[in-house]
Amino acid sequence: MAALLDAGAPDFEARFSALLAQKREVSEDVDNAVRAIIREVRTKGDVALCDYTRKFDRFDITPAKLRVTEAEIAAAWKACDPATLEALHLARERIESHHKRQKPEDERYTDGVGVELGHRWTAVEAVGLYVPGGTAAYPSSVLMNAVPAKVAGVPRLVMVVPTPDGKLNPLVLAAAKISGVDEIYRVGGAQAVAALAFGTETIKPVAKIVGPGNAYVAAAKRQVFGTVGIDMIAGPSEVVVVADKSANPQWVAADLLAQAEHDEAAQSILVTNSAEFAAEVSSAVTLQLATLPRGNIASASWANFGAIILVKDLEASVPLVDRLAPEHLEIESDKAEEIAGKVRNAGAIFIGSHTPEAVGDYVGGSNHVLPTARSARFSSGLGVLDFVKRTSILKCSPKSLAEIGPAAVKLAEAEGLQAHARSITIRLER
Amino acid sequence: MAALLDAGAPDFEARFSALLAQKREVSEDVDNAVRAIIREVRTKGDVALCDYTRKFDRFDITPAKLRVTEAEIAAAWKACDPATLEALHLARERIESHHKRQKPEDERYTDGVGVELGHRWTAVEAVGLYVPGGTAAYPSSVLMNAVPAKVAGVPRLVMVVPTPDGKLNPLVLAAAKISGVDEIYRVGGAQAVAALAFGTETIKPVAKIVGPGNAYVAAAKRQVFGTVGIDMIAGPSEVVVVADKSANPQWVAADLLAQAEHDEAAQSILVTNSAEFAAEVSSAVTLQLATLPRGNIASASWANFGAIILVKDLEASVPLVDRLAPEHLEIESDKAEEIAGKVRNAGAIFIGSHTPEAVGDYVGGSNHVLPTARSARFSSGLGVLDFVKRTSILKCSPKSLAEIGPAAVKLAEAEGLQAHARSITIRLER
Known part of the structure; x- marks a missing residue:
């Protein structure tokens, strides 16, 4: 069985920190x-x-x-x-x-003093x-x-x-x-x-x-x-499902297991404001596991790394989600849009009860290569930007160089870089 | 003195490859x-x-x-x-x-079949x-x-x-x-x-x-x-100046030295279609070195890693520049814009004779943190994108899930991921 954490319990911070610090992969030294x-x-x-x-x-x-x-x-x-x-x-x-x-x-644009700036993507x-x-x-x-x-x-x-x-x-x-x-x-x-x-x-x-x-x-x-x-070094996959009683416990259980079947090191977490709903999902997981071809894998993942977190209201899930920074975040609640708008750290958000994460794995259109292992705190999913790079462009005229050059000379001198300064003054002397 | 390479010489490819492969930094094992x-x-x-x-x-x-x-x-x-x-x-x-x-x-947009897609930057x-x-x-x-x-x-x-x-x-x-x-x-x-x-x-x-x-x-x-x-791991700084006889050899020499004074491992390369211009720049470098406070550093950089490459016309510089993929590229020629438009790999391009690279180091407005060591082949200079990350968003309705869900089920089954398939079919059964 997955771990059960109550955000209202005195030991919650310690247990949640332990969950965050959990190593799910043994990194072989190769x-x-x-x-x-x-x-x-x-x-x-x-x-x-x-x-x-x-x-x-x-x-x-x-x-x-x-x-x-x-x-x-x-x-x-x-x-x-x-x-x-x-x-x-x-x-x-x-x-x-x-x-x-x-x-x-x-x-490409020209600024107020006549300097042309821009960039080109290739x-x-x-x-x-x-x-x-x-x-x-x-x-x-x-x-x-x-x-x-x-x-x-x-x-x-x-x-x-x-x-x-x-x-x-x-x-x-x-x-x-x-x-x-x-x-x-x-x-x-x-x-x-x-x-x-x-x-x-x-x-x-x-x-x-x-x-x-x-x-x-x-x-x-x-x-x-x-x-x-x-690109990024991908770790085991993970999902956080934030759901309230308006969600279908069978569906949520199916989503948690879709993640868990990937790999024994995968992680599925449910965050809910209802102990009753949590119990229903938990039972549904057990039932569905019985008929799953990759049941052994999913079962190990759920037992070792799965978790159910009880919060007082869904709003309270936001800071926890930001600390988990999950690869996938499903929000199944009437307040899904509102909660989604407040989250800072997540690779992808699946909004509402009719957006199981698996649809995004295949045909949603967005990319399924997403930041794992809490790296959504600082990185994004794969996209076109990963296959292009930007060359910046600068172009001064004699007049605009005369305008901004002296400040550059001042700073170059302050940094002790006289050749930098000279490459500008030599052009201003004319 | 810097190396002199003639693109028309039979040993050019070998010498240019050696220039590309040159190690400018001893990486300490710490x-x-x-x-x-x-x-x-x-x-x-x-x-x-x-x-x-x-x-x-x-x-x-x-x-x-x-x-x-x-x-x-x-x-x-x-x-x-x-x-x-x-x-x-x-x-x-x-x-x-x-x-x-x-x-x-x-x-955020809704596509033809009613799926909502989008992304949010934070x-x-x-x-x-x-x-x-x-x-x-x-x-x-x-x-x-x-x-x-x-x-x-x-x-x-x-x-x-x-x-x-x-x-x-x-x-x-x-x-x-x-x-x-x-x-x-x-x-x-x-x-x-x-x-x-x-x-x-x-x-x-x-x-x-x-x-x-x-x-x-x-x-x-x-x-x-x-x-x-x-962010990227920065290596020693470098500049390639592409120039023809329309450029001022004194100015070009000053630019080569502005780069060279950074560090003995810095690299300054001139690419030109004129042997006469190359000789003028070379003499100017020697003269200017004599009065440079950081002359020893610049001199070592120019002697060890500097190069002058002769090409038949400036157009011919483009494939060489793309292989060098320099951090900084200055183009000093009447054809500067045309050449700039053809370059694929460069961190930043400084166009025309009145845009010394040093102005970009301080007050141009564009960023001076740029890809070194040929990494402009695959990466960009520092910018706002390095401090934000993108969360993708997906939202299906019962109708749009019914539209695209079956294809996802087909693919999940082909990949042997039955729990993925079930998380979709369980929602379609209703």
């Missing part, structure tokens, strides 16, 4: 192993890539076969269930329409997308990473995906195809990250790497950061 | 020392902070004296030269006006600003970090600055005062970063840490990343 793999790939290129693939993914491979061919992609497409492909299409369209609205605008020239293999190969995750990159205008989008024992989920290739991925390579692990960052004979290097992965992939991303850009 | 310092501060709080300050900054300190008082700030203000304060005010105003235009907008709740002590204590850097944070609406902005031997640059305090910093503590190094990330009795923790620092500070920022957000 840094040295990863460092060695990266070194090998940098030195030996394709040969190292093929060696590691033989060793870790257990199938024979040569450099010429690293890239997944058009014919293989076409064959995978035919192997997919048409109705699922149709759902994938709907998802892609909705993600694309929504993300198109995120494209930032260039600006797409990252090449992006690598890591897609986990095996059971965690989720086509929806391909869409959520690839579509925003293409909307941003990334000209070269390279996918890497491990194919353990040579096997690859056809839906993953289908998702790559409809989202415009330009190149696909059947490699994974730290070796794939190294290839993307430094390049090999077959795989040209990229400028940024995104996408989820295991401990090796995460460590490799951290190590190549600086050489290339990386 | 990870273990930093890990120990962070552990001490987490365990012992203020006591550890005071111990390290006594040891590294050589002055006696108690927890009660960690915070810089209002009276000290007022006294520092009075100690500053009024003309410099006026320049600081102009800089602050210009930075503020420019950054106000960067505030992103919230959005400021990071608390930000720590690291300011280096000693000679590198630049008031302009305080403005460039603090003003965008305040424009973003950060309610709590905390500055830490080491005060070696108890000494603090009055202008740094003045800059903090006029940019709205809320709390200032006289601590620095990895211990200050640890205090900001985890909190002590005196310093409450923040959610994000920005600002430049030495190897210890950079290592500490990397280690606390995840617990808090961090």
Whole structure:
């Protein structure tokens, strides 16, 4: 059973702090192993890539076969269930329409003293997308990473995906195809990250790497950061459901379990103002667990990391939510909009009883790659902004330089940077 | 003397690649020392902070004296030269006006099938600003970090600055005062970063840490990343000047030296289509070096890392610039706008002969914290976006959920996530 915390109890602050400080992941120390793999790939290129693939993914491979061919992609497409492909299409369209609205605008203006200022956004020239293999190969995750990159205008989008024992989920290739991925390579692990960052004979290097992965992939991303850009390092998924008696306890239970089935380290928390409602949800969770294919995983997550928090009114949930800074926040109450407007820290908010978080995982249109492990306090979900960068622009005329230059000279001198000062005065002397 | 590379020479690609791969910084391995310092501060709080300050900054300190008082700030203000304060005010105003235009907008809309989507931007709740002590204590850097944070609406902005031997640059305090910093503590190094990330009795923790620092500070920022957000890790500064014979060689030389005086590891590169102009700039650099207070530093930077690259026409500079991805790009030519429009990778572009980069360091209005070490390929300069984060919003009605829900169920089932599917079907059954 999940923990029950009462915000009115004297030990609440201590218990809530403990909940916040709880470690849900054992971070394996794979840094040295990863460092060695990266070194090998940098030195030996394709040969190292093929060696590691033989060793870790257990199938024979040569450099010429690293890239997944058009014919293989076409064959995978035919192997997919048409109705699922149709759902994938709907998802892609909705993600694309929504993300198109995120494209930032260039600006250029002249200020009061005649200085021209502005900025120009440009797409990252090449992006690598890591897609986990095996059971965690989720086509929806391909869409959520690839579509925003293409909307941003990334000209070269390279996918890497491990194919353990040579096997690859056809839906993953289908998702790559409809989202415009330009190149696909059947490699994974730290070796794939190294290839993307430094390049090999077959795989040209990229400028940024995104996408989820295991401990090796995460460590490799951290190590190549600086050489290339990386997205966030994703932790186990989590949801906070804020609900009152106007909500349906069966539905709320289903939502808590949808999160819990991801991973034993996932976390589902209910915050409610009704002890009765809390008990109803709790019973519904137990009942629904019995018929869930991934019941063992969901059950472990709920028992170890699940929590029900009782508050005096929903308003009182806001400061707790801000401290939890959940990846996903569902608010099921007539006051949902009001509460949502007061929250500062959450990756995404799902408003009202008819917006289960799972709809956002697939077809809502917004991105499902969201900040985990309380990082919504300082970061945002994935979007078009992650695939563009801003170049600022400044242009002075002789007149506007004469206007603002002397103040810059003053400050440069105060900082002891005479060459800075001279680069301005030399132009003012004329 | 700087290296001379001719883009038409057969060995050019090899030499240019070597220039790109050049390491300008020896990265000290201070990870273990930093890990120990962070552990001490987490365990012992203020006591550890005071111990390290006594040891590294050589002055006696108690927890009660960690915070810089209002009276000290007022006294520092009075100690500053009024003309410099006026320049600081102009800089602050210009930075503020420019950054106000960067505030992103919230959005909420209903799509064709009745799904409501949108996002809301909120400021990071608390930000720590690291300011280096000693000679590198630049008031302009305080403005460039603090003003965008305040424009973003950060309610709590905390500055830490080491005060070696108890000494603090009055202008740094003045800059903090006029940019709205809320709390200032006289601590620095990895211990200050640890205090900001985890909190002590005196310093409450923040959610994000920005600002430049030495190897210890950079290592500490990397280690606390995840617990808090961090900005980029800044490397040595760099400029590329693209110029033709229409430019003034004396001015260009002054600009190359303004960059070179920062640091022996700084880099100044001239790209030009005229061998004659290149020779004129080169002579001017030598002449100007002779009268430069920081001549030794600038001279070492120019000799070790400076370069002049000859191209057949300025157009040919664009792909080279994109590979260099410089922090600062000056274009001094009649074709400056045209060239600027074609560049993909640069932190900031300074257009025309009357826009020396140094004016942007202080009073241009745009930010001087820009991506170094080729990271302009994937990242942007500091701005308001670094101090806000986006919460996405989704809201379905019974009708719109019925519209898009079945596709989500299809995809959830394809991914083997039955609890995800159930959280939708349970709502559609009604």
